[in-house]
Amino acid sequence: MADFQQRDPLSPAFWDERFQRHFTPWDQGGVPQALRDFAAASGPLTTLIPGCGAAYELAWLAGLGWDASAIDFSPAAVAQARAAAGAHAARVVEADFFAWQPAAPLQLIYERAFLCAMPRAMWPQVAARWAQLLAPGALLAGYFFFDDASKGPPFGIARVQLDALLQADFECIVDQAPSDSIPIFAGKERWMIWRRR
Numbered sequence: 001m002a003d004f005q006q007r008d009p010l011s012p013a014f015w016d017e018r019f020q021r022h023f024t025p026w027d028q029g030g031v032p033q034a035l036r037d038f039a040a041a042s043g044p045l046t047t048l049i050p051g052c053g054a055a056y057e058l059a060w061l062a063g064l065g066w067d068a069s070a071i072d073f074s075p076a077a078v079a080q081a082r083a084a085a086g087a088h089a090a091r092v093v094e095a096d097f098f099a100w101q102p103a104a105p106l107q108l109i110y111e112r113a114f115l116c117a118m119p120r121a122m123w124p125q126v127a128a129r130w131a132q133l134l135a136p137g138a139l140l141a142g143y144f145f146f147d148d149a150s151k152g153p154p155f156g157i158a159r160v161q162l163d164a165l166l167q168a169d170f171e172c173i174v175d176q177a178p179s180d181s182i183p184i185f186a187g188k189e190r191w192m193i194w195r196r197r
């Protein structure tokens with residue numbers, strides 16, 4: 001394990017250090033299959049990718065004609081995402097998820113390795129912001145990491161805890177095992193879709 005100076009995942013510097021040193025074990029290196037299947041079935045949605053990291057999904061969705069935006073508060077992540085996004089680089093914004101405001105109402109928030117990047121004490125704030133950003137009927141779809149190890153990131157959740165976090169504002173309408181998990185998440189993640197009540 002590399003010896004890092006930054007230890008607080010609530011600080012952009014924590015993530016900058018890891019992107020700059022190419023220590024990104026969460027990075028899928030491409031667009032995961034369940035998102036591909038979902039996008040094929042749903043058609044274009046106004047979408048936010050919070051904590052986007054390298055943001056492979058952004059250029060792919062934008063290429064399909066989706067109005068997608070990706071945000072990250074780490075300048076190093078944003079630089080990598082913009083490089084990956086090519087012609088769609090302007091859709092990558094350096095912003096804090098808790099402060100960013102959408103230009104148009106969101107129909108989808110895509111979750112991947114963002115909730116689990118947050119210390120558990122932050123989860124109620126993440127869930128509240130998801131609920132604030134999505135109107136009734138809009139979707140929160142993506143990958144949720146289930147684990148009980150005390151150290152992270154990634155910080156895993158228990159299913160009962162996820163239900164408690166989301167059930168007041170969201171209804172779970174899809175819950176499936178992904179087919180292409182990378183090692184850090186293998187056997188411990190689910191592709192889920194939650195609809196805003």
Ligand SMILES: C[S@@+](CC[C@H](N)C(=O)[O-])C[C@H]1O[C@@H](n2cnc3c(N)ncnc32)[C@H](O)[C@@H]1O
Nearest residue numbers: 015051052053072073074077096097112113117
């Ligand atoms: C584990 S990485 C996941 C990146 C990407 N979603 C992926 O699947 O590869 C978590 C990302 O969330 C970003 N992040 C953490 N807290 C954030 C916040 N409050 N606002 C915006 N981005 C944040 C970090 O900078 C980092 O790029």
